Amino acid sequence: MKVGILQFTPIFGQVPGNIFTVQKTISQIQADLVVLPELFNTGYQFVTKEEVGELAEPVPNGFTTQRLVEMAQKNGLFIVAGLAERDGDRVYNSAVLVGPRGFVGVYRKAHLFYEEKLWFDPGDGEFPVFDIGPAKIGLMICFDWIFPEVSRILALQGAQVICQPANLVLPYCQGAMVTRAIENRVFTVTANRVGNEHRQADEELRFTGMSQVVDPKGQVLFRLGETEEALRVVEIDPALALDKKATKYNHVFDDRRVDLYGRLRQR
Amino acid sequence: MKVGILQFTPIFGQVPGNIFTVQKTISQIQADLVVLPELFNTGYQFVTKEEVGELAEPVPNGFTTQRLVEMAQKNGLFIVAGLAERDGDRVYNSAVLVGPRGFVGVYRKAHLFYEEKLWFDPGDGEFPVFDIGPAKIGLMICFDWIFPEVSRILALQGAQVICQPANLVLPYCQGAMVTRAIENRVFTVTANRVGNEHRQADEELRFTGMSQVVDPKGQVLFRLGETEEALRVVEIDPALALDKKATKYNHVFDDRRVDLYGRLRQR
Numbered sequence: 001m002k003v004g005i006l007q008f009t010p011i012f013g014q015v016p017g018n019i020f021t022v023q024k025t026i027s028q029i030q031a032d033l034v035v036l037p038e039l040f041n042t043g044y045q046f047v048t049k050e051e052v053g054e055l056a057e058p059v060p061n062g063f064t065t066q067r068l069v070e071m072a073q074k075n076g077l078f079i080v081a082g083l084a085e086r087d088g089d090r091v092y093n094s095a096v097l098v099g100p101r102g103f104v105g106v107y108r109k110a111h112l113f114y115e116e117k118l119w120f121d122p123g124d125g126e127f128p129v130f131d132i133g134p135a136k137i138g139l140m141i142c143f144d145w146i147f148p149e150v151s152r153i154l155a156l157q158g159a160q161v162i163c164q165p166a167n168l169v170l171p172y173c174q175g176a177m178v179t180r181a182i183e184n185r186v187f188t189v190t191a192n193r194v195g196n197e198h199r200q201a202d203e204e205l206r207f208t209g210m211s212q213v214v215d216p217k218g219q220v221l222f223r224l225g226e227t228e229e230a231l232r233v234v235e236i237d238p239a240l241a242l243d244k245k246a247t248k249y250n251h252v253f254d255d256r257r258v259d260l261y262g263r264l265r266q267r
Numbered sequence: 268m269k270v271g272i273l274q275f276t277p278i279f280g281q282v283p284g285n286i287f288t289v290q291k292t293i294s295q296i297q298a299d300l301v302v303l304p305e306l307f308n309t310g311y312q313f314v315t316k317e318e319v320g321e322l323a324e325p326v327p328n329g330f331t332t333q334r335l336v337e338m339a340q341k342n343g344l345f346i347v348a349g350l351a352e353r354d355g356d357r358v359y360n361s362a363v364l365v366g367p368r369g370f371v372g373v374y375r376k377a378h379l380f381y382e383e384k385l386w387f388d389p390g391d392g393e394f395p396v397f398d399i400g401p402a403k404i405g406l407m408i409c410f411d412w413i414f415p416e417v418s419r420i421l422a423l424q425g426a427q428v429i430c431q432p433a434n435l436v437l438p439y440c441q442g443a444m445v446t447r448a449i450e451n452r453v454f455t456v457t458a459n460r461v462g463n464e465h466r467q468a469d470e471e472l473r474f475t476g477m478s479q480v481v482d483p484k485g486q487v488l489f490r491l492g493e494t495e496e497a498l499r500v501v502e503i504d505p506a507l508a509l510d511k512k513a514t515k516y517n518h519v520f521d522d523r524r525v526d527l528y529g530r531l532r533q534r
Contacts, residue, residue, distance in 0.1 A: 110524045114514045127527065146450050146513065147523060148415035153530045172449050172485055179446035182439050183413050218439055246413065247381045256414060257377045260394065263420045264531050 001134040004031040004233040007211040007224045009195030012043030019067050031077050031233045037193035038082035038142050038165040045197040052119045056086035060103035072098045078132050082165035090121045095139045095165050105130050113143035129157040135238035142166040145173045155184035160241035166192040168208045182218040186241045189213050194227050216241050268401040271298040271500040274478040274491045276462030279310030286334050298500045304460035305349035305409050305432040312464040319386045323353035327370035339365045345399050349432035357388045362406045362432050372397050380410035396424040402505035409433040412440045422451035427508035433459040435475045449485040453508045456480050461494050483508045
């Protein structure tokens with residue numbers, strides 16, 4: 001299975017332009033699955049609630065998701081992409097999964113980061129896993145990384161490849177995702193953006209790139225640079241993520257002492 | 268608060284000798300808390316159940332725990348140390364905490380690694396946190412690291428400093444403990460051993476050293492070498508572990524979506 005990441009610089013508010021950049025790039029490669037950054041079509045740094053309302057789109061019938069479906073059909077691949085979703089009067093920081101047969105599913109970010117709490121509603125759904133044929137795919141978004149519960153729940157549901165659209169401004173996630181891969185024995189695919197945004201006088205955001213794919217033993221299969229724009233593809237064997245044995249005596253799921261984990265439900 | 272790690276090479280079966288090594292070293296330093304490796308008094312690689320039975324000791328009245336209490340009293344400090352515990356006809360891979368006023372508590376390793384499953388019974392108790400005055404101390408042992416549930420539960424109970432006696436043979440734990448520190452915003456203290464054991468013809472174990480202290484932001488305050496024997500002490504401020512805010516909008520505990528975490532209890 002060929003998994004790709006497109007690390008690029010979305011331009012704030014330029015939805016058709018950002019989609020065009022993705023279209024152009026994806027049409028040049030061979031892959032089974034490509035992961036795009038969080039909020040790839042709108043950019044990241046919203047400054048008013050109205051702005052989010054204007055740029056957010058319904059899923060799956062909105063402009064962006066339909067263009068992603070066309071790309072998936074035309075190129076015969078699956079795409080995971082972050083976008084702002086509108087559902088009635090609620091807006092979510094979401095990730096959609098689309099494929100050659102159309103829209104597959106959506107995840108609404110459950111753990112909002114920083115000022116996202118001003119602009120978005122937190123997701124209230126399950127942490128979803130989708131069987132796309134070559135592998136079961138779990139979706140999470142950016143700051144979800146700091147909560148080990150998210151990747152754990154995805155993996156317990158059978159996710160072999162955890163796809164994480166991201167707009168990272170802190171330097172910690174890439175290392176932590178190696179831990180997420182090891183502790184769950186899954187592949188992790190982190191698609192971060194690069195560039196900077198400076199839409200508030202007092203706050204310039206610089207995104208940290210270093211998009212990466214990690215295998216179930218914690219090997220970083222590739223890690224892009226901090227500023228480069230690139231689409232990189234790597235061949236993975238998702239079956240490796242079915243083997244949960246850390247040693248011949250240790251199975252990372254069967255060894256869990258759920259009998260002792262009651263306190264995880266406490267706040 | 269001064270926290271120390273003693274990284275050394277226990278000699279298999281030489282309990283008084285290993286204790287003497289620790290006594291000698293601890294008497295030369297100033298610290299509030301010193302963490303020793305897993306099974307520091309016996310060595311690691313048991314080859315028969317009988318051997319474990321002979322070397323395991325009751326806690327707190329056994330020889331080793333009593334010597335640790337004497338050291339703690341004489342030097343005015345707390346000690347966390349791994350040892351084989353016997354309780355009736357059960358044996359545990361345990362860590363004790365002792366201090367100037369005597370025995371404080373014990374943790375019995377819940378997640379046994381590799382052939383430990385042949386020699387030890389798994390712990391069935393809580394993941395314990397003890398208030399020693401300058402800080403609340405959580406105990407875990409070695410392979411517990413791969414289960415994010417353990418450090419999470421310790422931190423949710425208020426642990427500011429997680430002490431981890433270890434006998435690591437794999438190279439993954441040290442990086443993962445940085446993630447444990449970040450995700451819970453706690454200090455982690457990993458005391459690994461060095462040297463090798465070759466008590467089975469087909470299996471030589473080489474321990475990986477690199478004992479380390481990590482702060483709640485994931486900074487490695489020090490990391491020892493892969494082979495050196497050393498006692499290193501670092502000054503930490505445990506109050507930093509009370510601040511669970513990752514940003515002004517994000518609190519790593521309050522942001523947890525326990526409403527969505529039900530699947531963590533599934534096997």
